[in-house]
Amino acid sequence: MYLFFSDIVRKSFSHKLRYFGTLLAFLGVTIIILNGRFVLKLNPIGDMLMFGASFSWIFYTIFIEKLHNHDNLIITKDLNFYGMLFFLPFVFFELKGNGACPLFQLWLQPKVIIAFIFLSVFCTALGYIWWNKAIRLAGAKTTTNGIFLIPIVTVISEAILLKNYPNIFTILGVILVLLGNYIAEIKE
Numbered sequence: 001m002y003l004f005f006s007d008i009v010r011k012s013f014s015h016k017l018r019y020f021g022t023l024l025a026f027l028g029v030t031i032i033i034l035n036g037r038f039v040l041k042l043n044p045i046g047d048m049l050m051f052g053a054s055f056s057w058i059f060y061t062i063f064i065e066k067l068h069n070h071d072n073l074i075i076t077k078d079l080n081f082y083g084m085l086f087f088l089p090f091v092f093f094e095l096k097g098n099g100a101c102p103l104f105q106l107w108l109q110p111k112v113i114i115a116f117i118f119l120s121v122f123c124t125a126l127g128y129i130w131w132n133k134a135i136r137l138a139g140a141k142t143t144t145n146g147i148f149l150i151p152i153v154t155v156i157s158e159a160i161l162l163k164n165y166p167n168i169f170t171i172l173g174v175i176l177v178l179l180g181n182y183i184a185e186i187k188e
Helices: 002-010 016-034 044-066 072-098 103-107 110-138 140-161 168-186
Strands: none
Touching: 002 016, 002 044, 002 140, 016 140, 016 168, 044 110, 044 140, 072 110, 103 110, 110 140, 140 168
């Protein structure tokens, strides 16, 4: 999806092979996720939230790509700070309206504080820093196509850690993802 929108914003279109490879990788991820079962269950609110998250990530990536001359740490710090400021009123609104979340009894437990710090440092700060750095090193199109490799890492981890070995659909999906990423990177 990023490829399409970034090409529209730039008004310059990528090579047909990049579109084909990206589509092939997307098809592979779809096969891995569905795993031979196609269940169409619509949830309009959830689907809108999912598309909203996808579009916000596309616009974030386009925005970060334009800021390639600025310091990566400052960009990450500023974006997270303004994101926190924007969402802070919603936190208080939720706590006030819900009334079911005892603030001090639940949030100030050591395991909750450790989990919060872990999520803040590793999942948010380092995740954004590495994403921004990857865009600068490999380009946004290559970096976003790299997201298709996440299900492959999951399949490998699941096989090693849980001894849940892939079936034919998963193997087909992995092959399509790898082939699609390879084809997408043939022509720049």
